[in-house]
Amino acid sequence: MATFLFGEIIFGPVSSRRLGVSLGVNLLPLEKKFCNFNCVYCECGLTADAKGVARMLPTRADVAKLLREALEKHRAENKKIDAITFAGNGEPTLHPEFCGIVDDTLAIRNEIMPSARISVLTNATLLDNPKIVEALKKVDDPMLKLDAGTEETYRAINQPLTDKSLSNIVEELKIFEGRFIVQSMFVRFVLNGKSYDNTQESDVGAWLNFLKQISPRKVVVYSTARDTALGEVEQICHDELELISARVRALKIPVEVV
Ligand code: SF4
Numbered sequence: 001m002a003t004f005l006f007g008e009i010i011f012g013p014v015s016s017r018r019l020g021v022s023l024g025v026n027l028l029p030l031e032k033k034f035c036n037f038n039c040v041y042c043e044c045g046l047t048a049d050a051k052g053v054a055r056m057l058p059t060r061a062d063v064a065k066l067l068r069e070a071l072e073k074h075r076a077e078n079k080k081i082d083a084i085t086f087a088g089n090g091e092p093t094l095h096p097e098f099c100g101i102v103d104d105t106l107a108i109r110n111e112i113m114p115s116a117r118i119s120v121l122t123n124a125t126l127l128d129n130p131k132i133v134e135a136l137k138k139v140d141d142p143m144l145k146l147d148a149g150t151e152e153t154y155r156a157i158n159q160p161l162t163d164k165s166l167s168n169i170v171e172e173l174k175i176f177e178g179r180f181i182v183q184s185m186f187v188r189f190v191l192n193g194k195s196y197d198n199t200q201e202s203d204v205g206a207w208l209n210f211l212k213q214i215s216p217r218k219v220v221v222y223s224t225a226r227d228t229a230l231g232e233v234e235q236i237c238h239d240e241l242e243l244i245s246a247r248v249r250a251l252k253i254p255v256e257v258v
């Protein structure tokens with residue numbers, strides 16, 4: 001079982017499959033994962049209780065200070081950063097100051113490293129909060145998770161700890177009017193004696209229908225690359241991901257396999 005946690009608020013830069021040279025921003029506790037999903041493939045392990053989380057979160061001032069220092073250091077060393085990415089030990093939009101931190105990040109990026117793109121990796125469960133939607137619309141690359149085509153597979157893969165249904169999420173994704181990126185993880189696994197596989201037609205067909213409805217500007221398709229929260233999650237090979245991607249391309253939606 002994975003228990004990898006980022007040990008810093010600003011981490012990296014890491015060379016990312018999706019984003020290039022990416023400086024990470026972790027708005028979650030350094031000591032434990034904090035998320036309202038419990039994805040079977042999560043690299044940070046299983047979601048624990050929320051006890052004590054509020055006082056473990058970095059402050060808005062800390063994030064701004066550390067981000068400024070990291071970008072200034074890279075600029076002084078003539079090292080280019082392609083992306084500043086909100087990721088880390090859980091779901092970044094759960095941070096109570098997420099919107100203000102996005103504003104600070106935009107201002108600091110514009111001042112110190114204007115060519116860096118700002119990305120947010122999010123599970124899209126808080127889109128009923130207009131302030132979070134507004135903040136996500138301000139960044140260059142809002143990357144919103146959509147791993148399933150059916151409610152049953154969504155509950156098995158993402159194991160939501162919120163009452164958000166898959167159809168709620170799809171409806172809320174329409175608010176972006178296509179100005180966002182979908183990120184979709186494909187996996188096979190057995191949970192409580194039952195097999196799940198979101199590469200099957202029953203899921204892929206329904207997932208493609210959702211894509212038609214929400215019309216994202218791009219889809220990123222991938223599979224696991226590291227240890228996962230649930231011990232045995234099977235990685236989907238590149239050829240299978242390419243077959244799924246071809247069907248996305250047929251909808252005239254740009255797609256990338258990473
Ligand atoms: S949404 Fe992200 S952080 Fe949360 S459980 Fe899933 S993979 Fe992990």
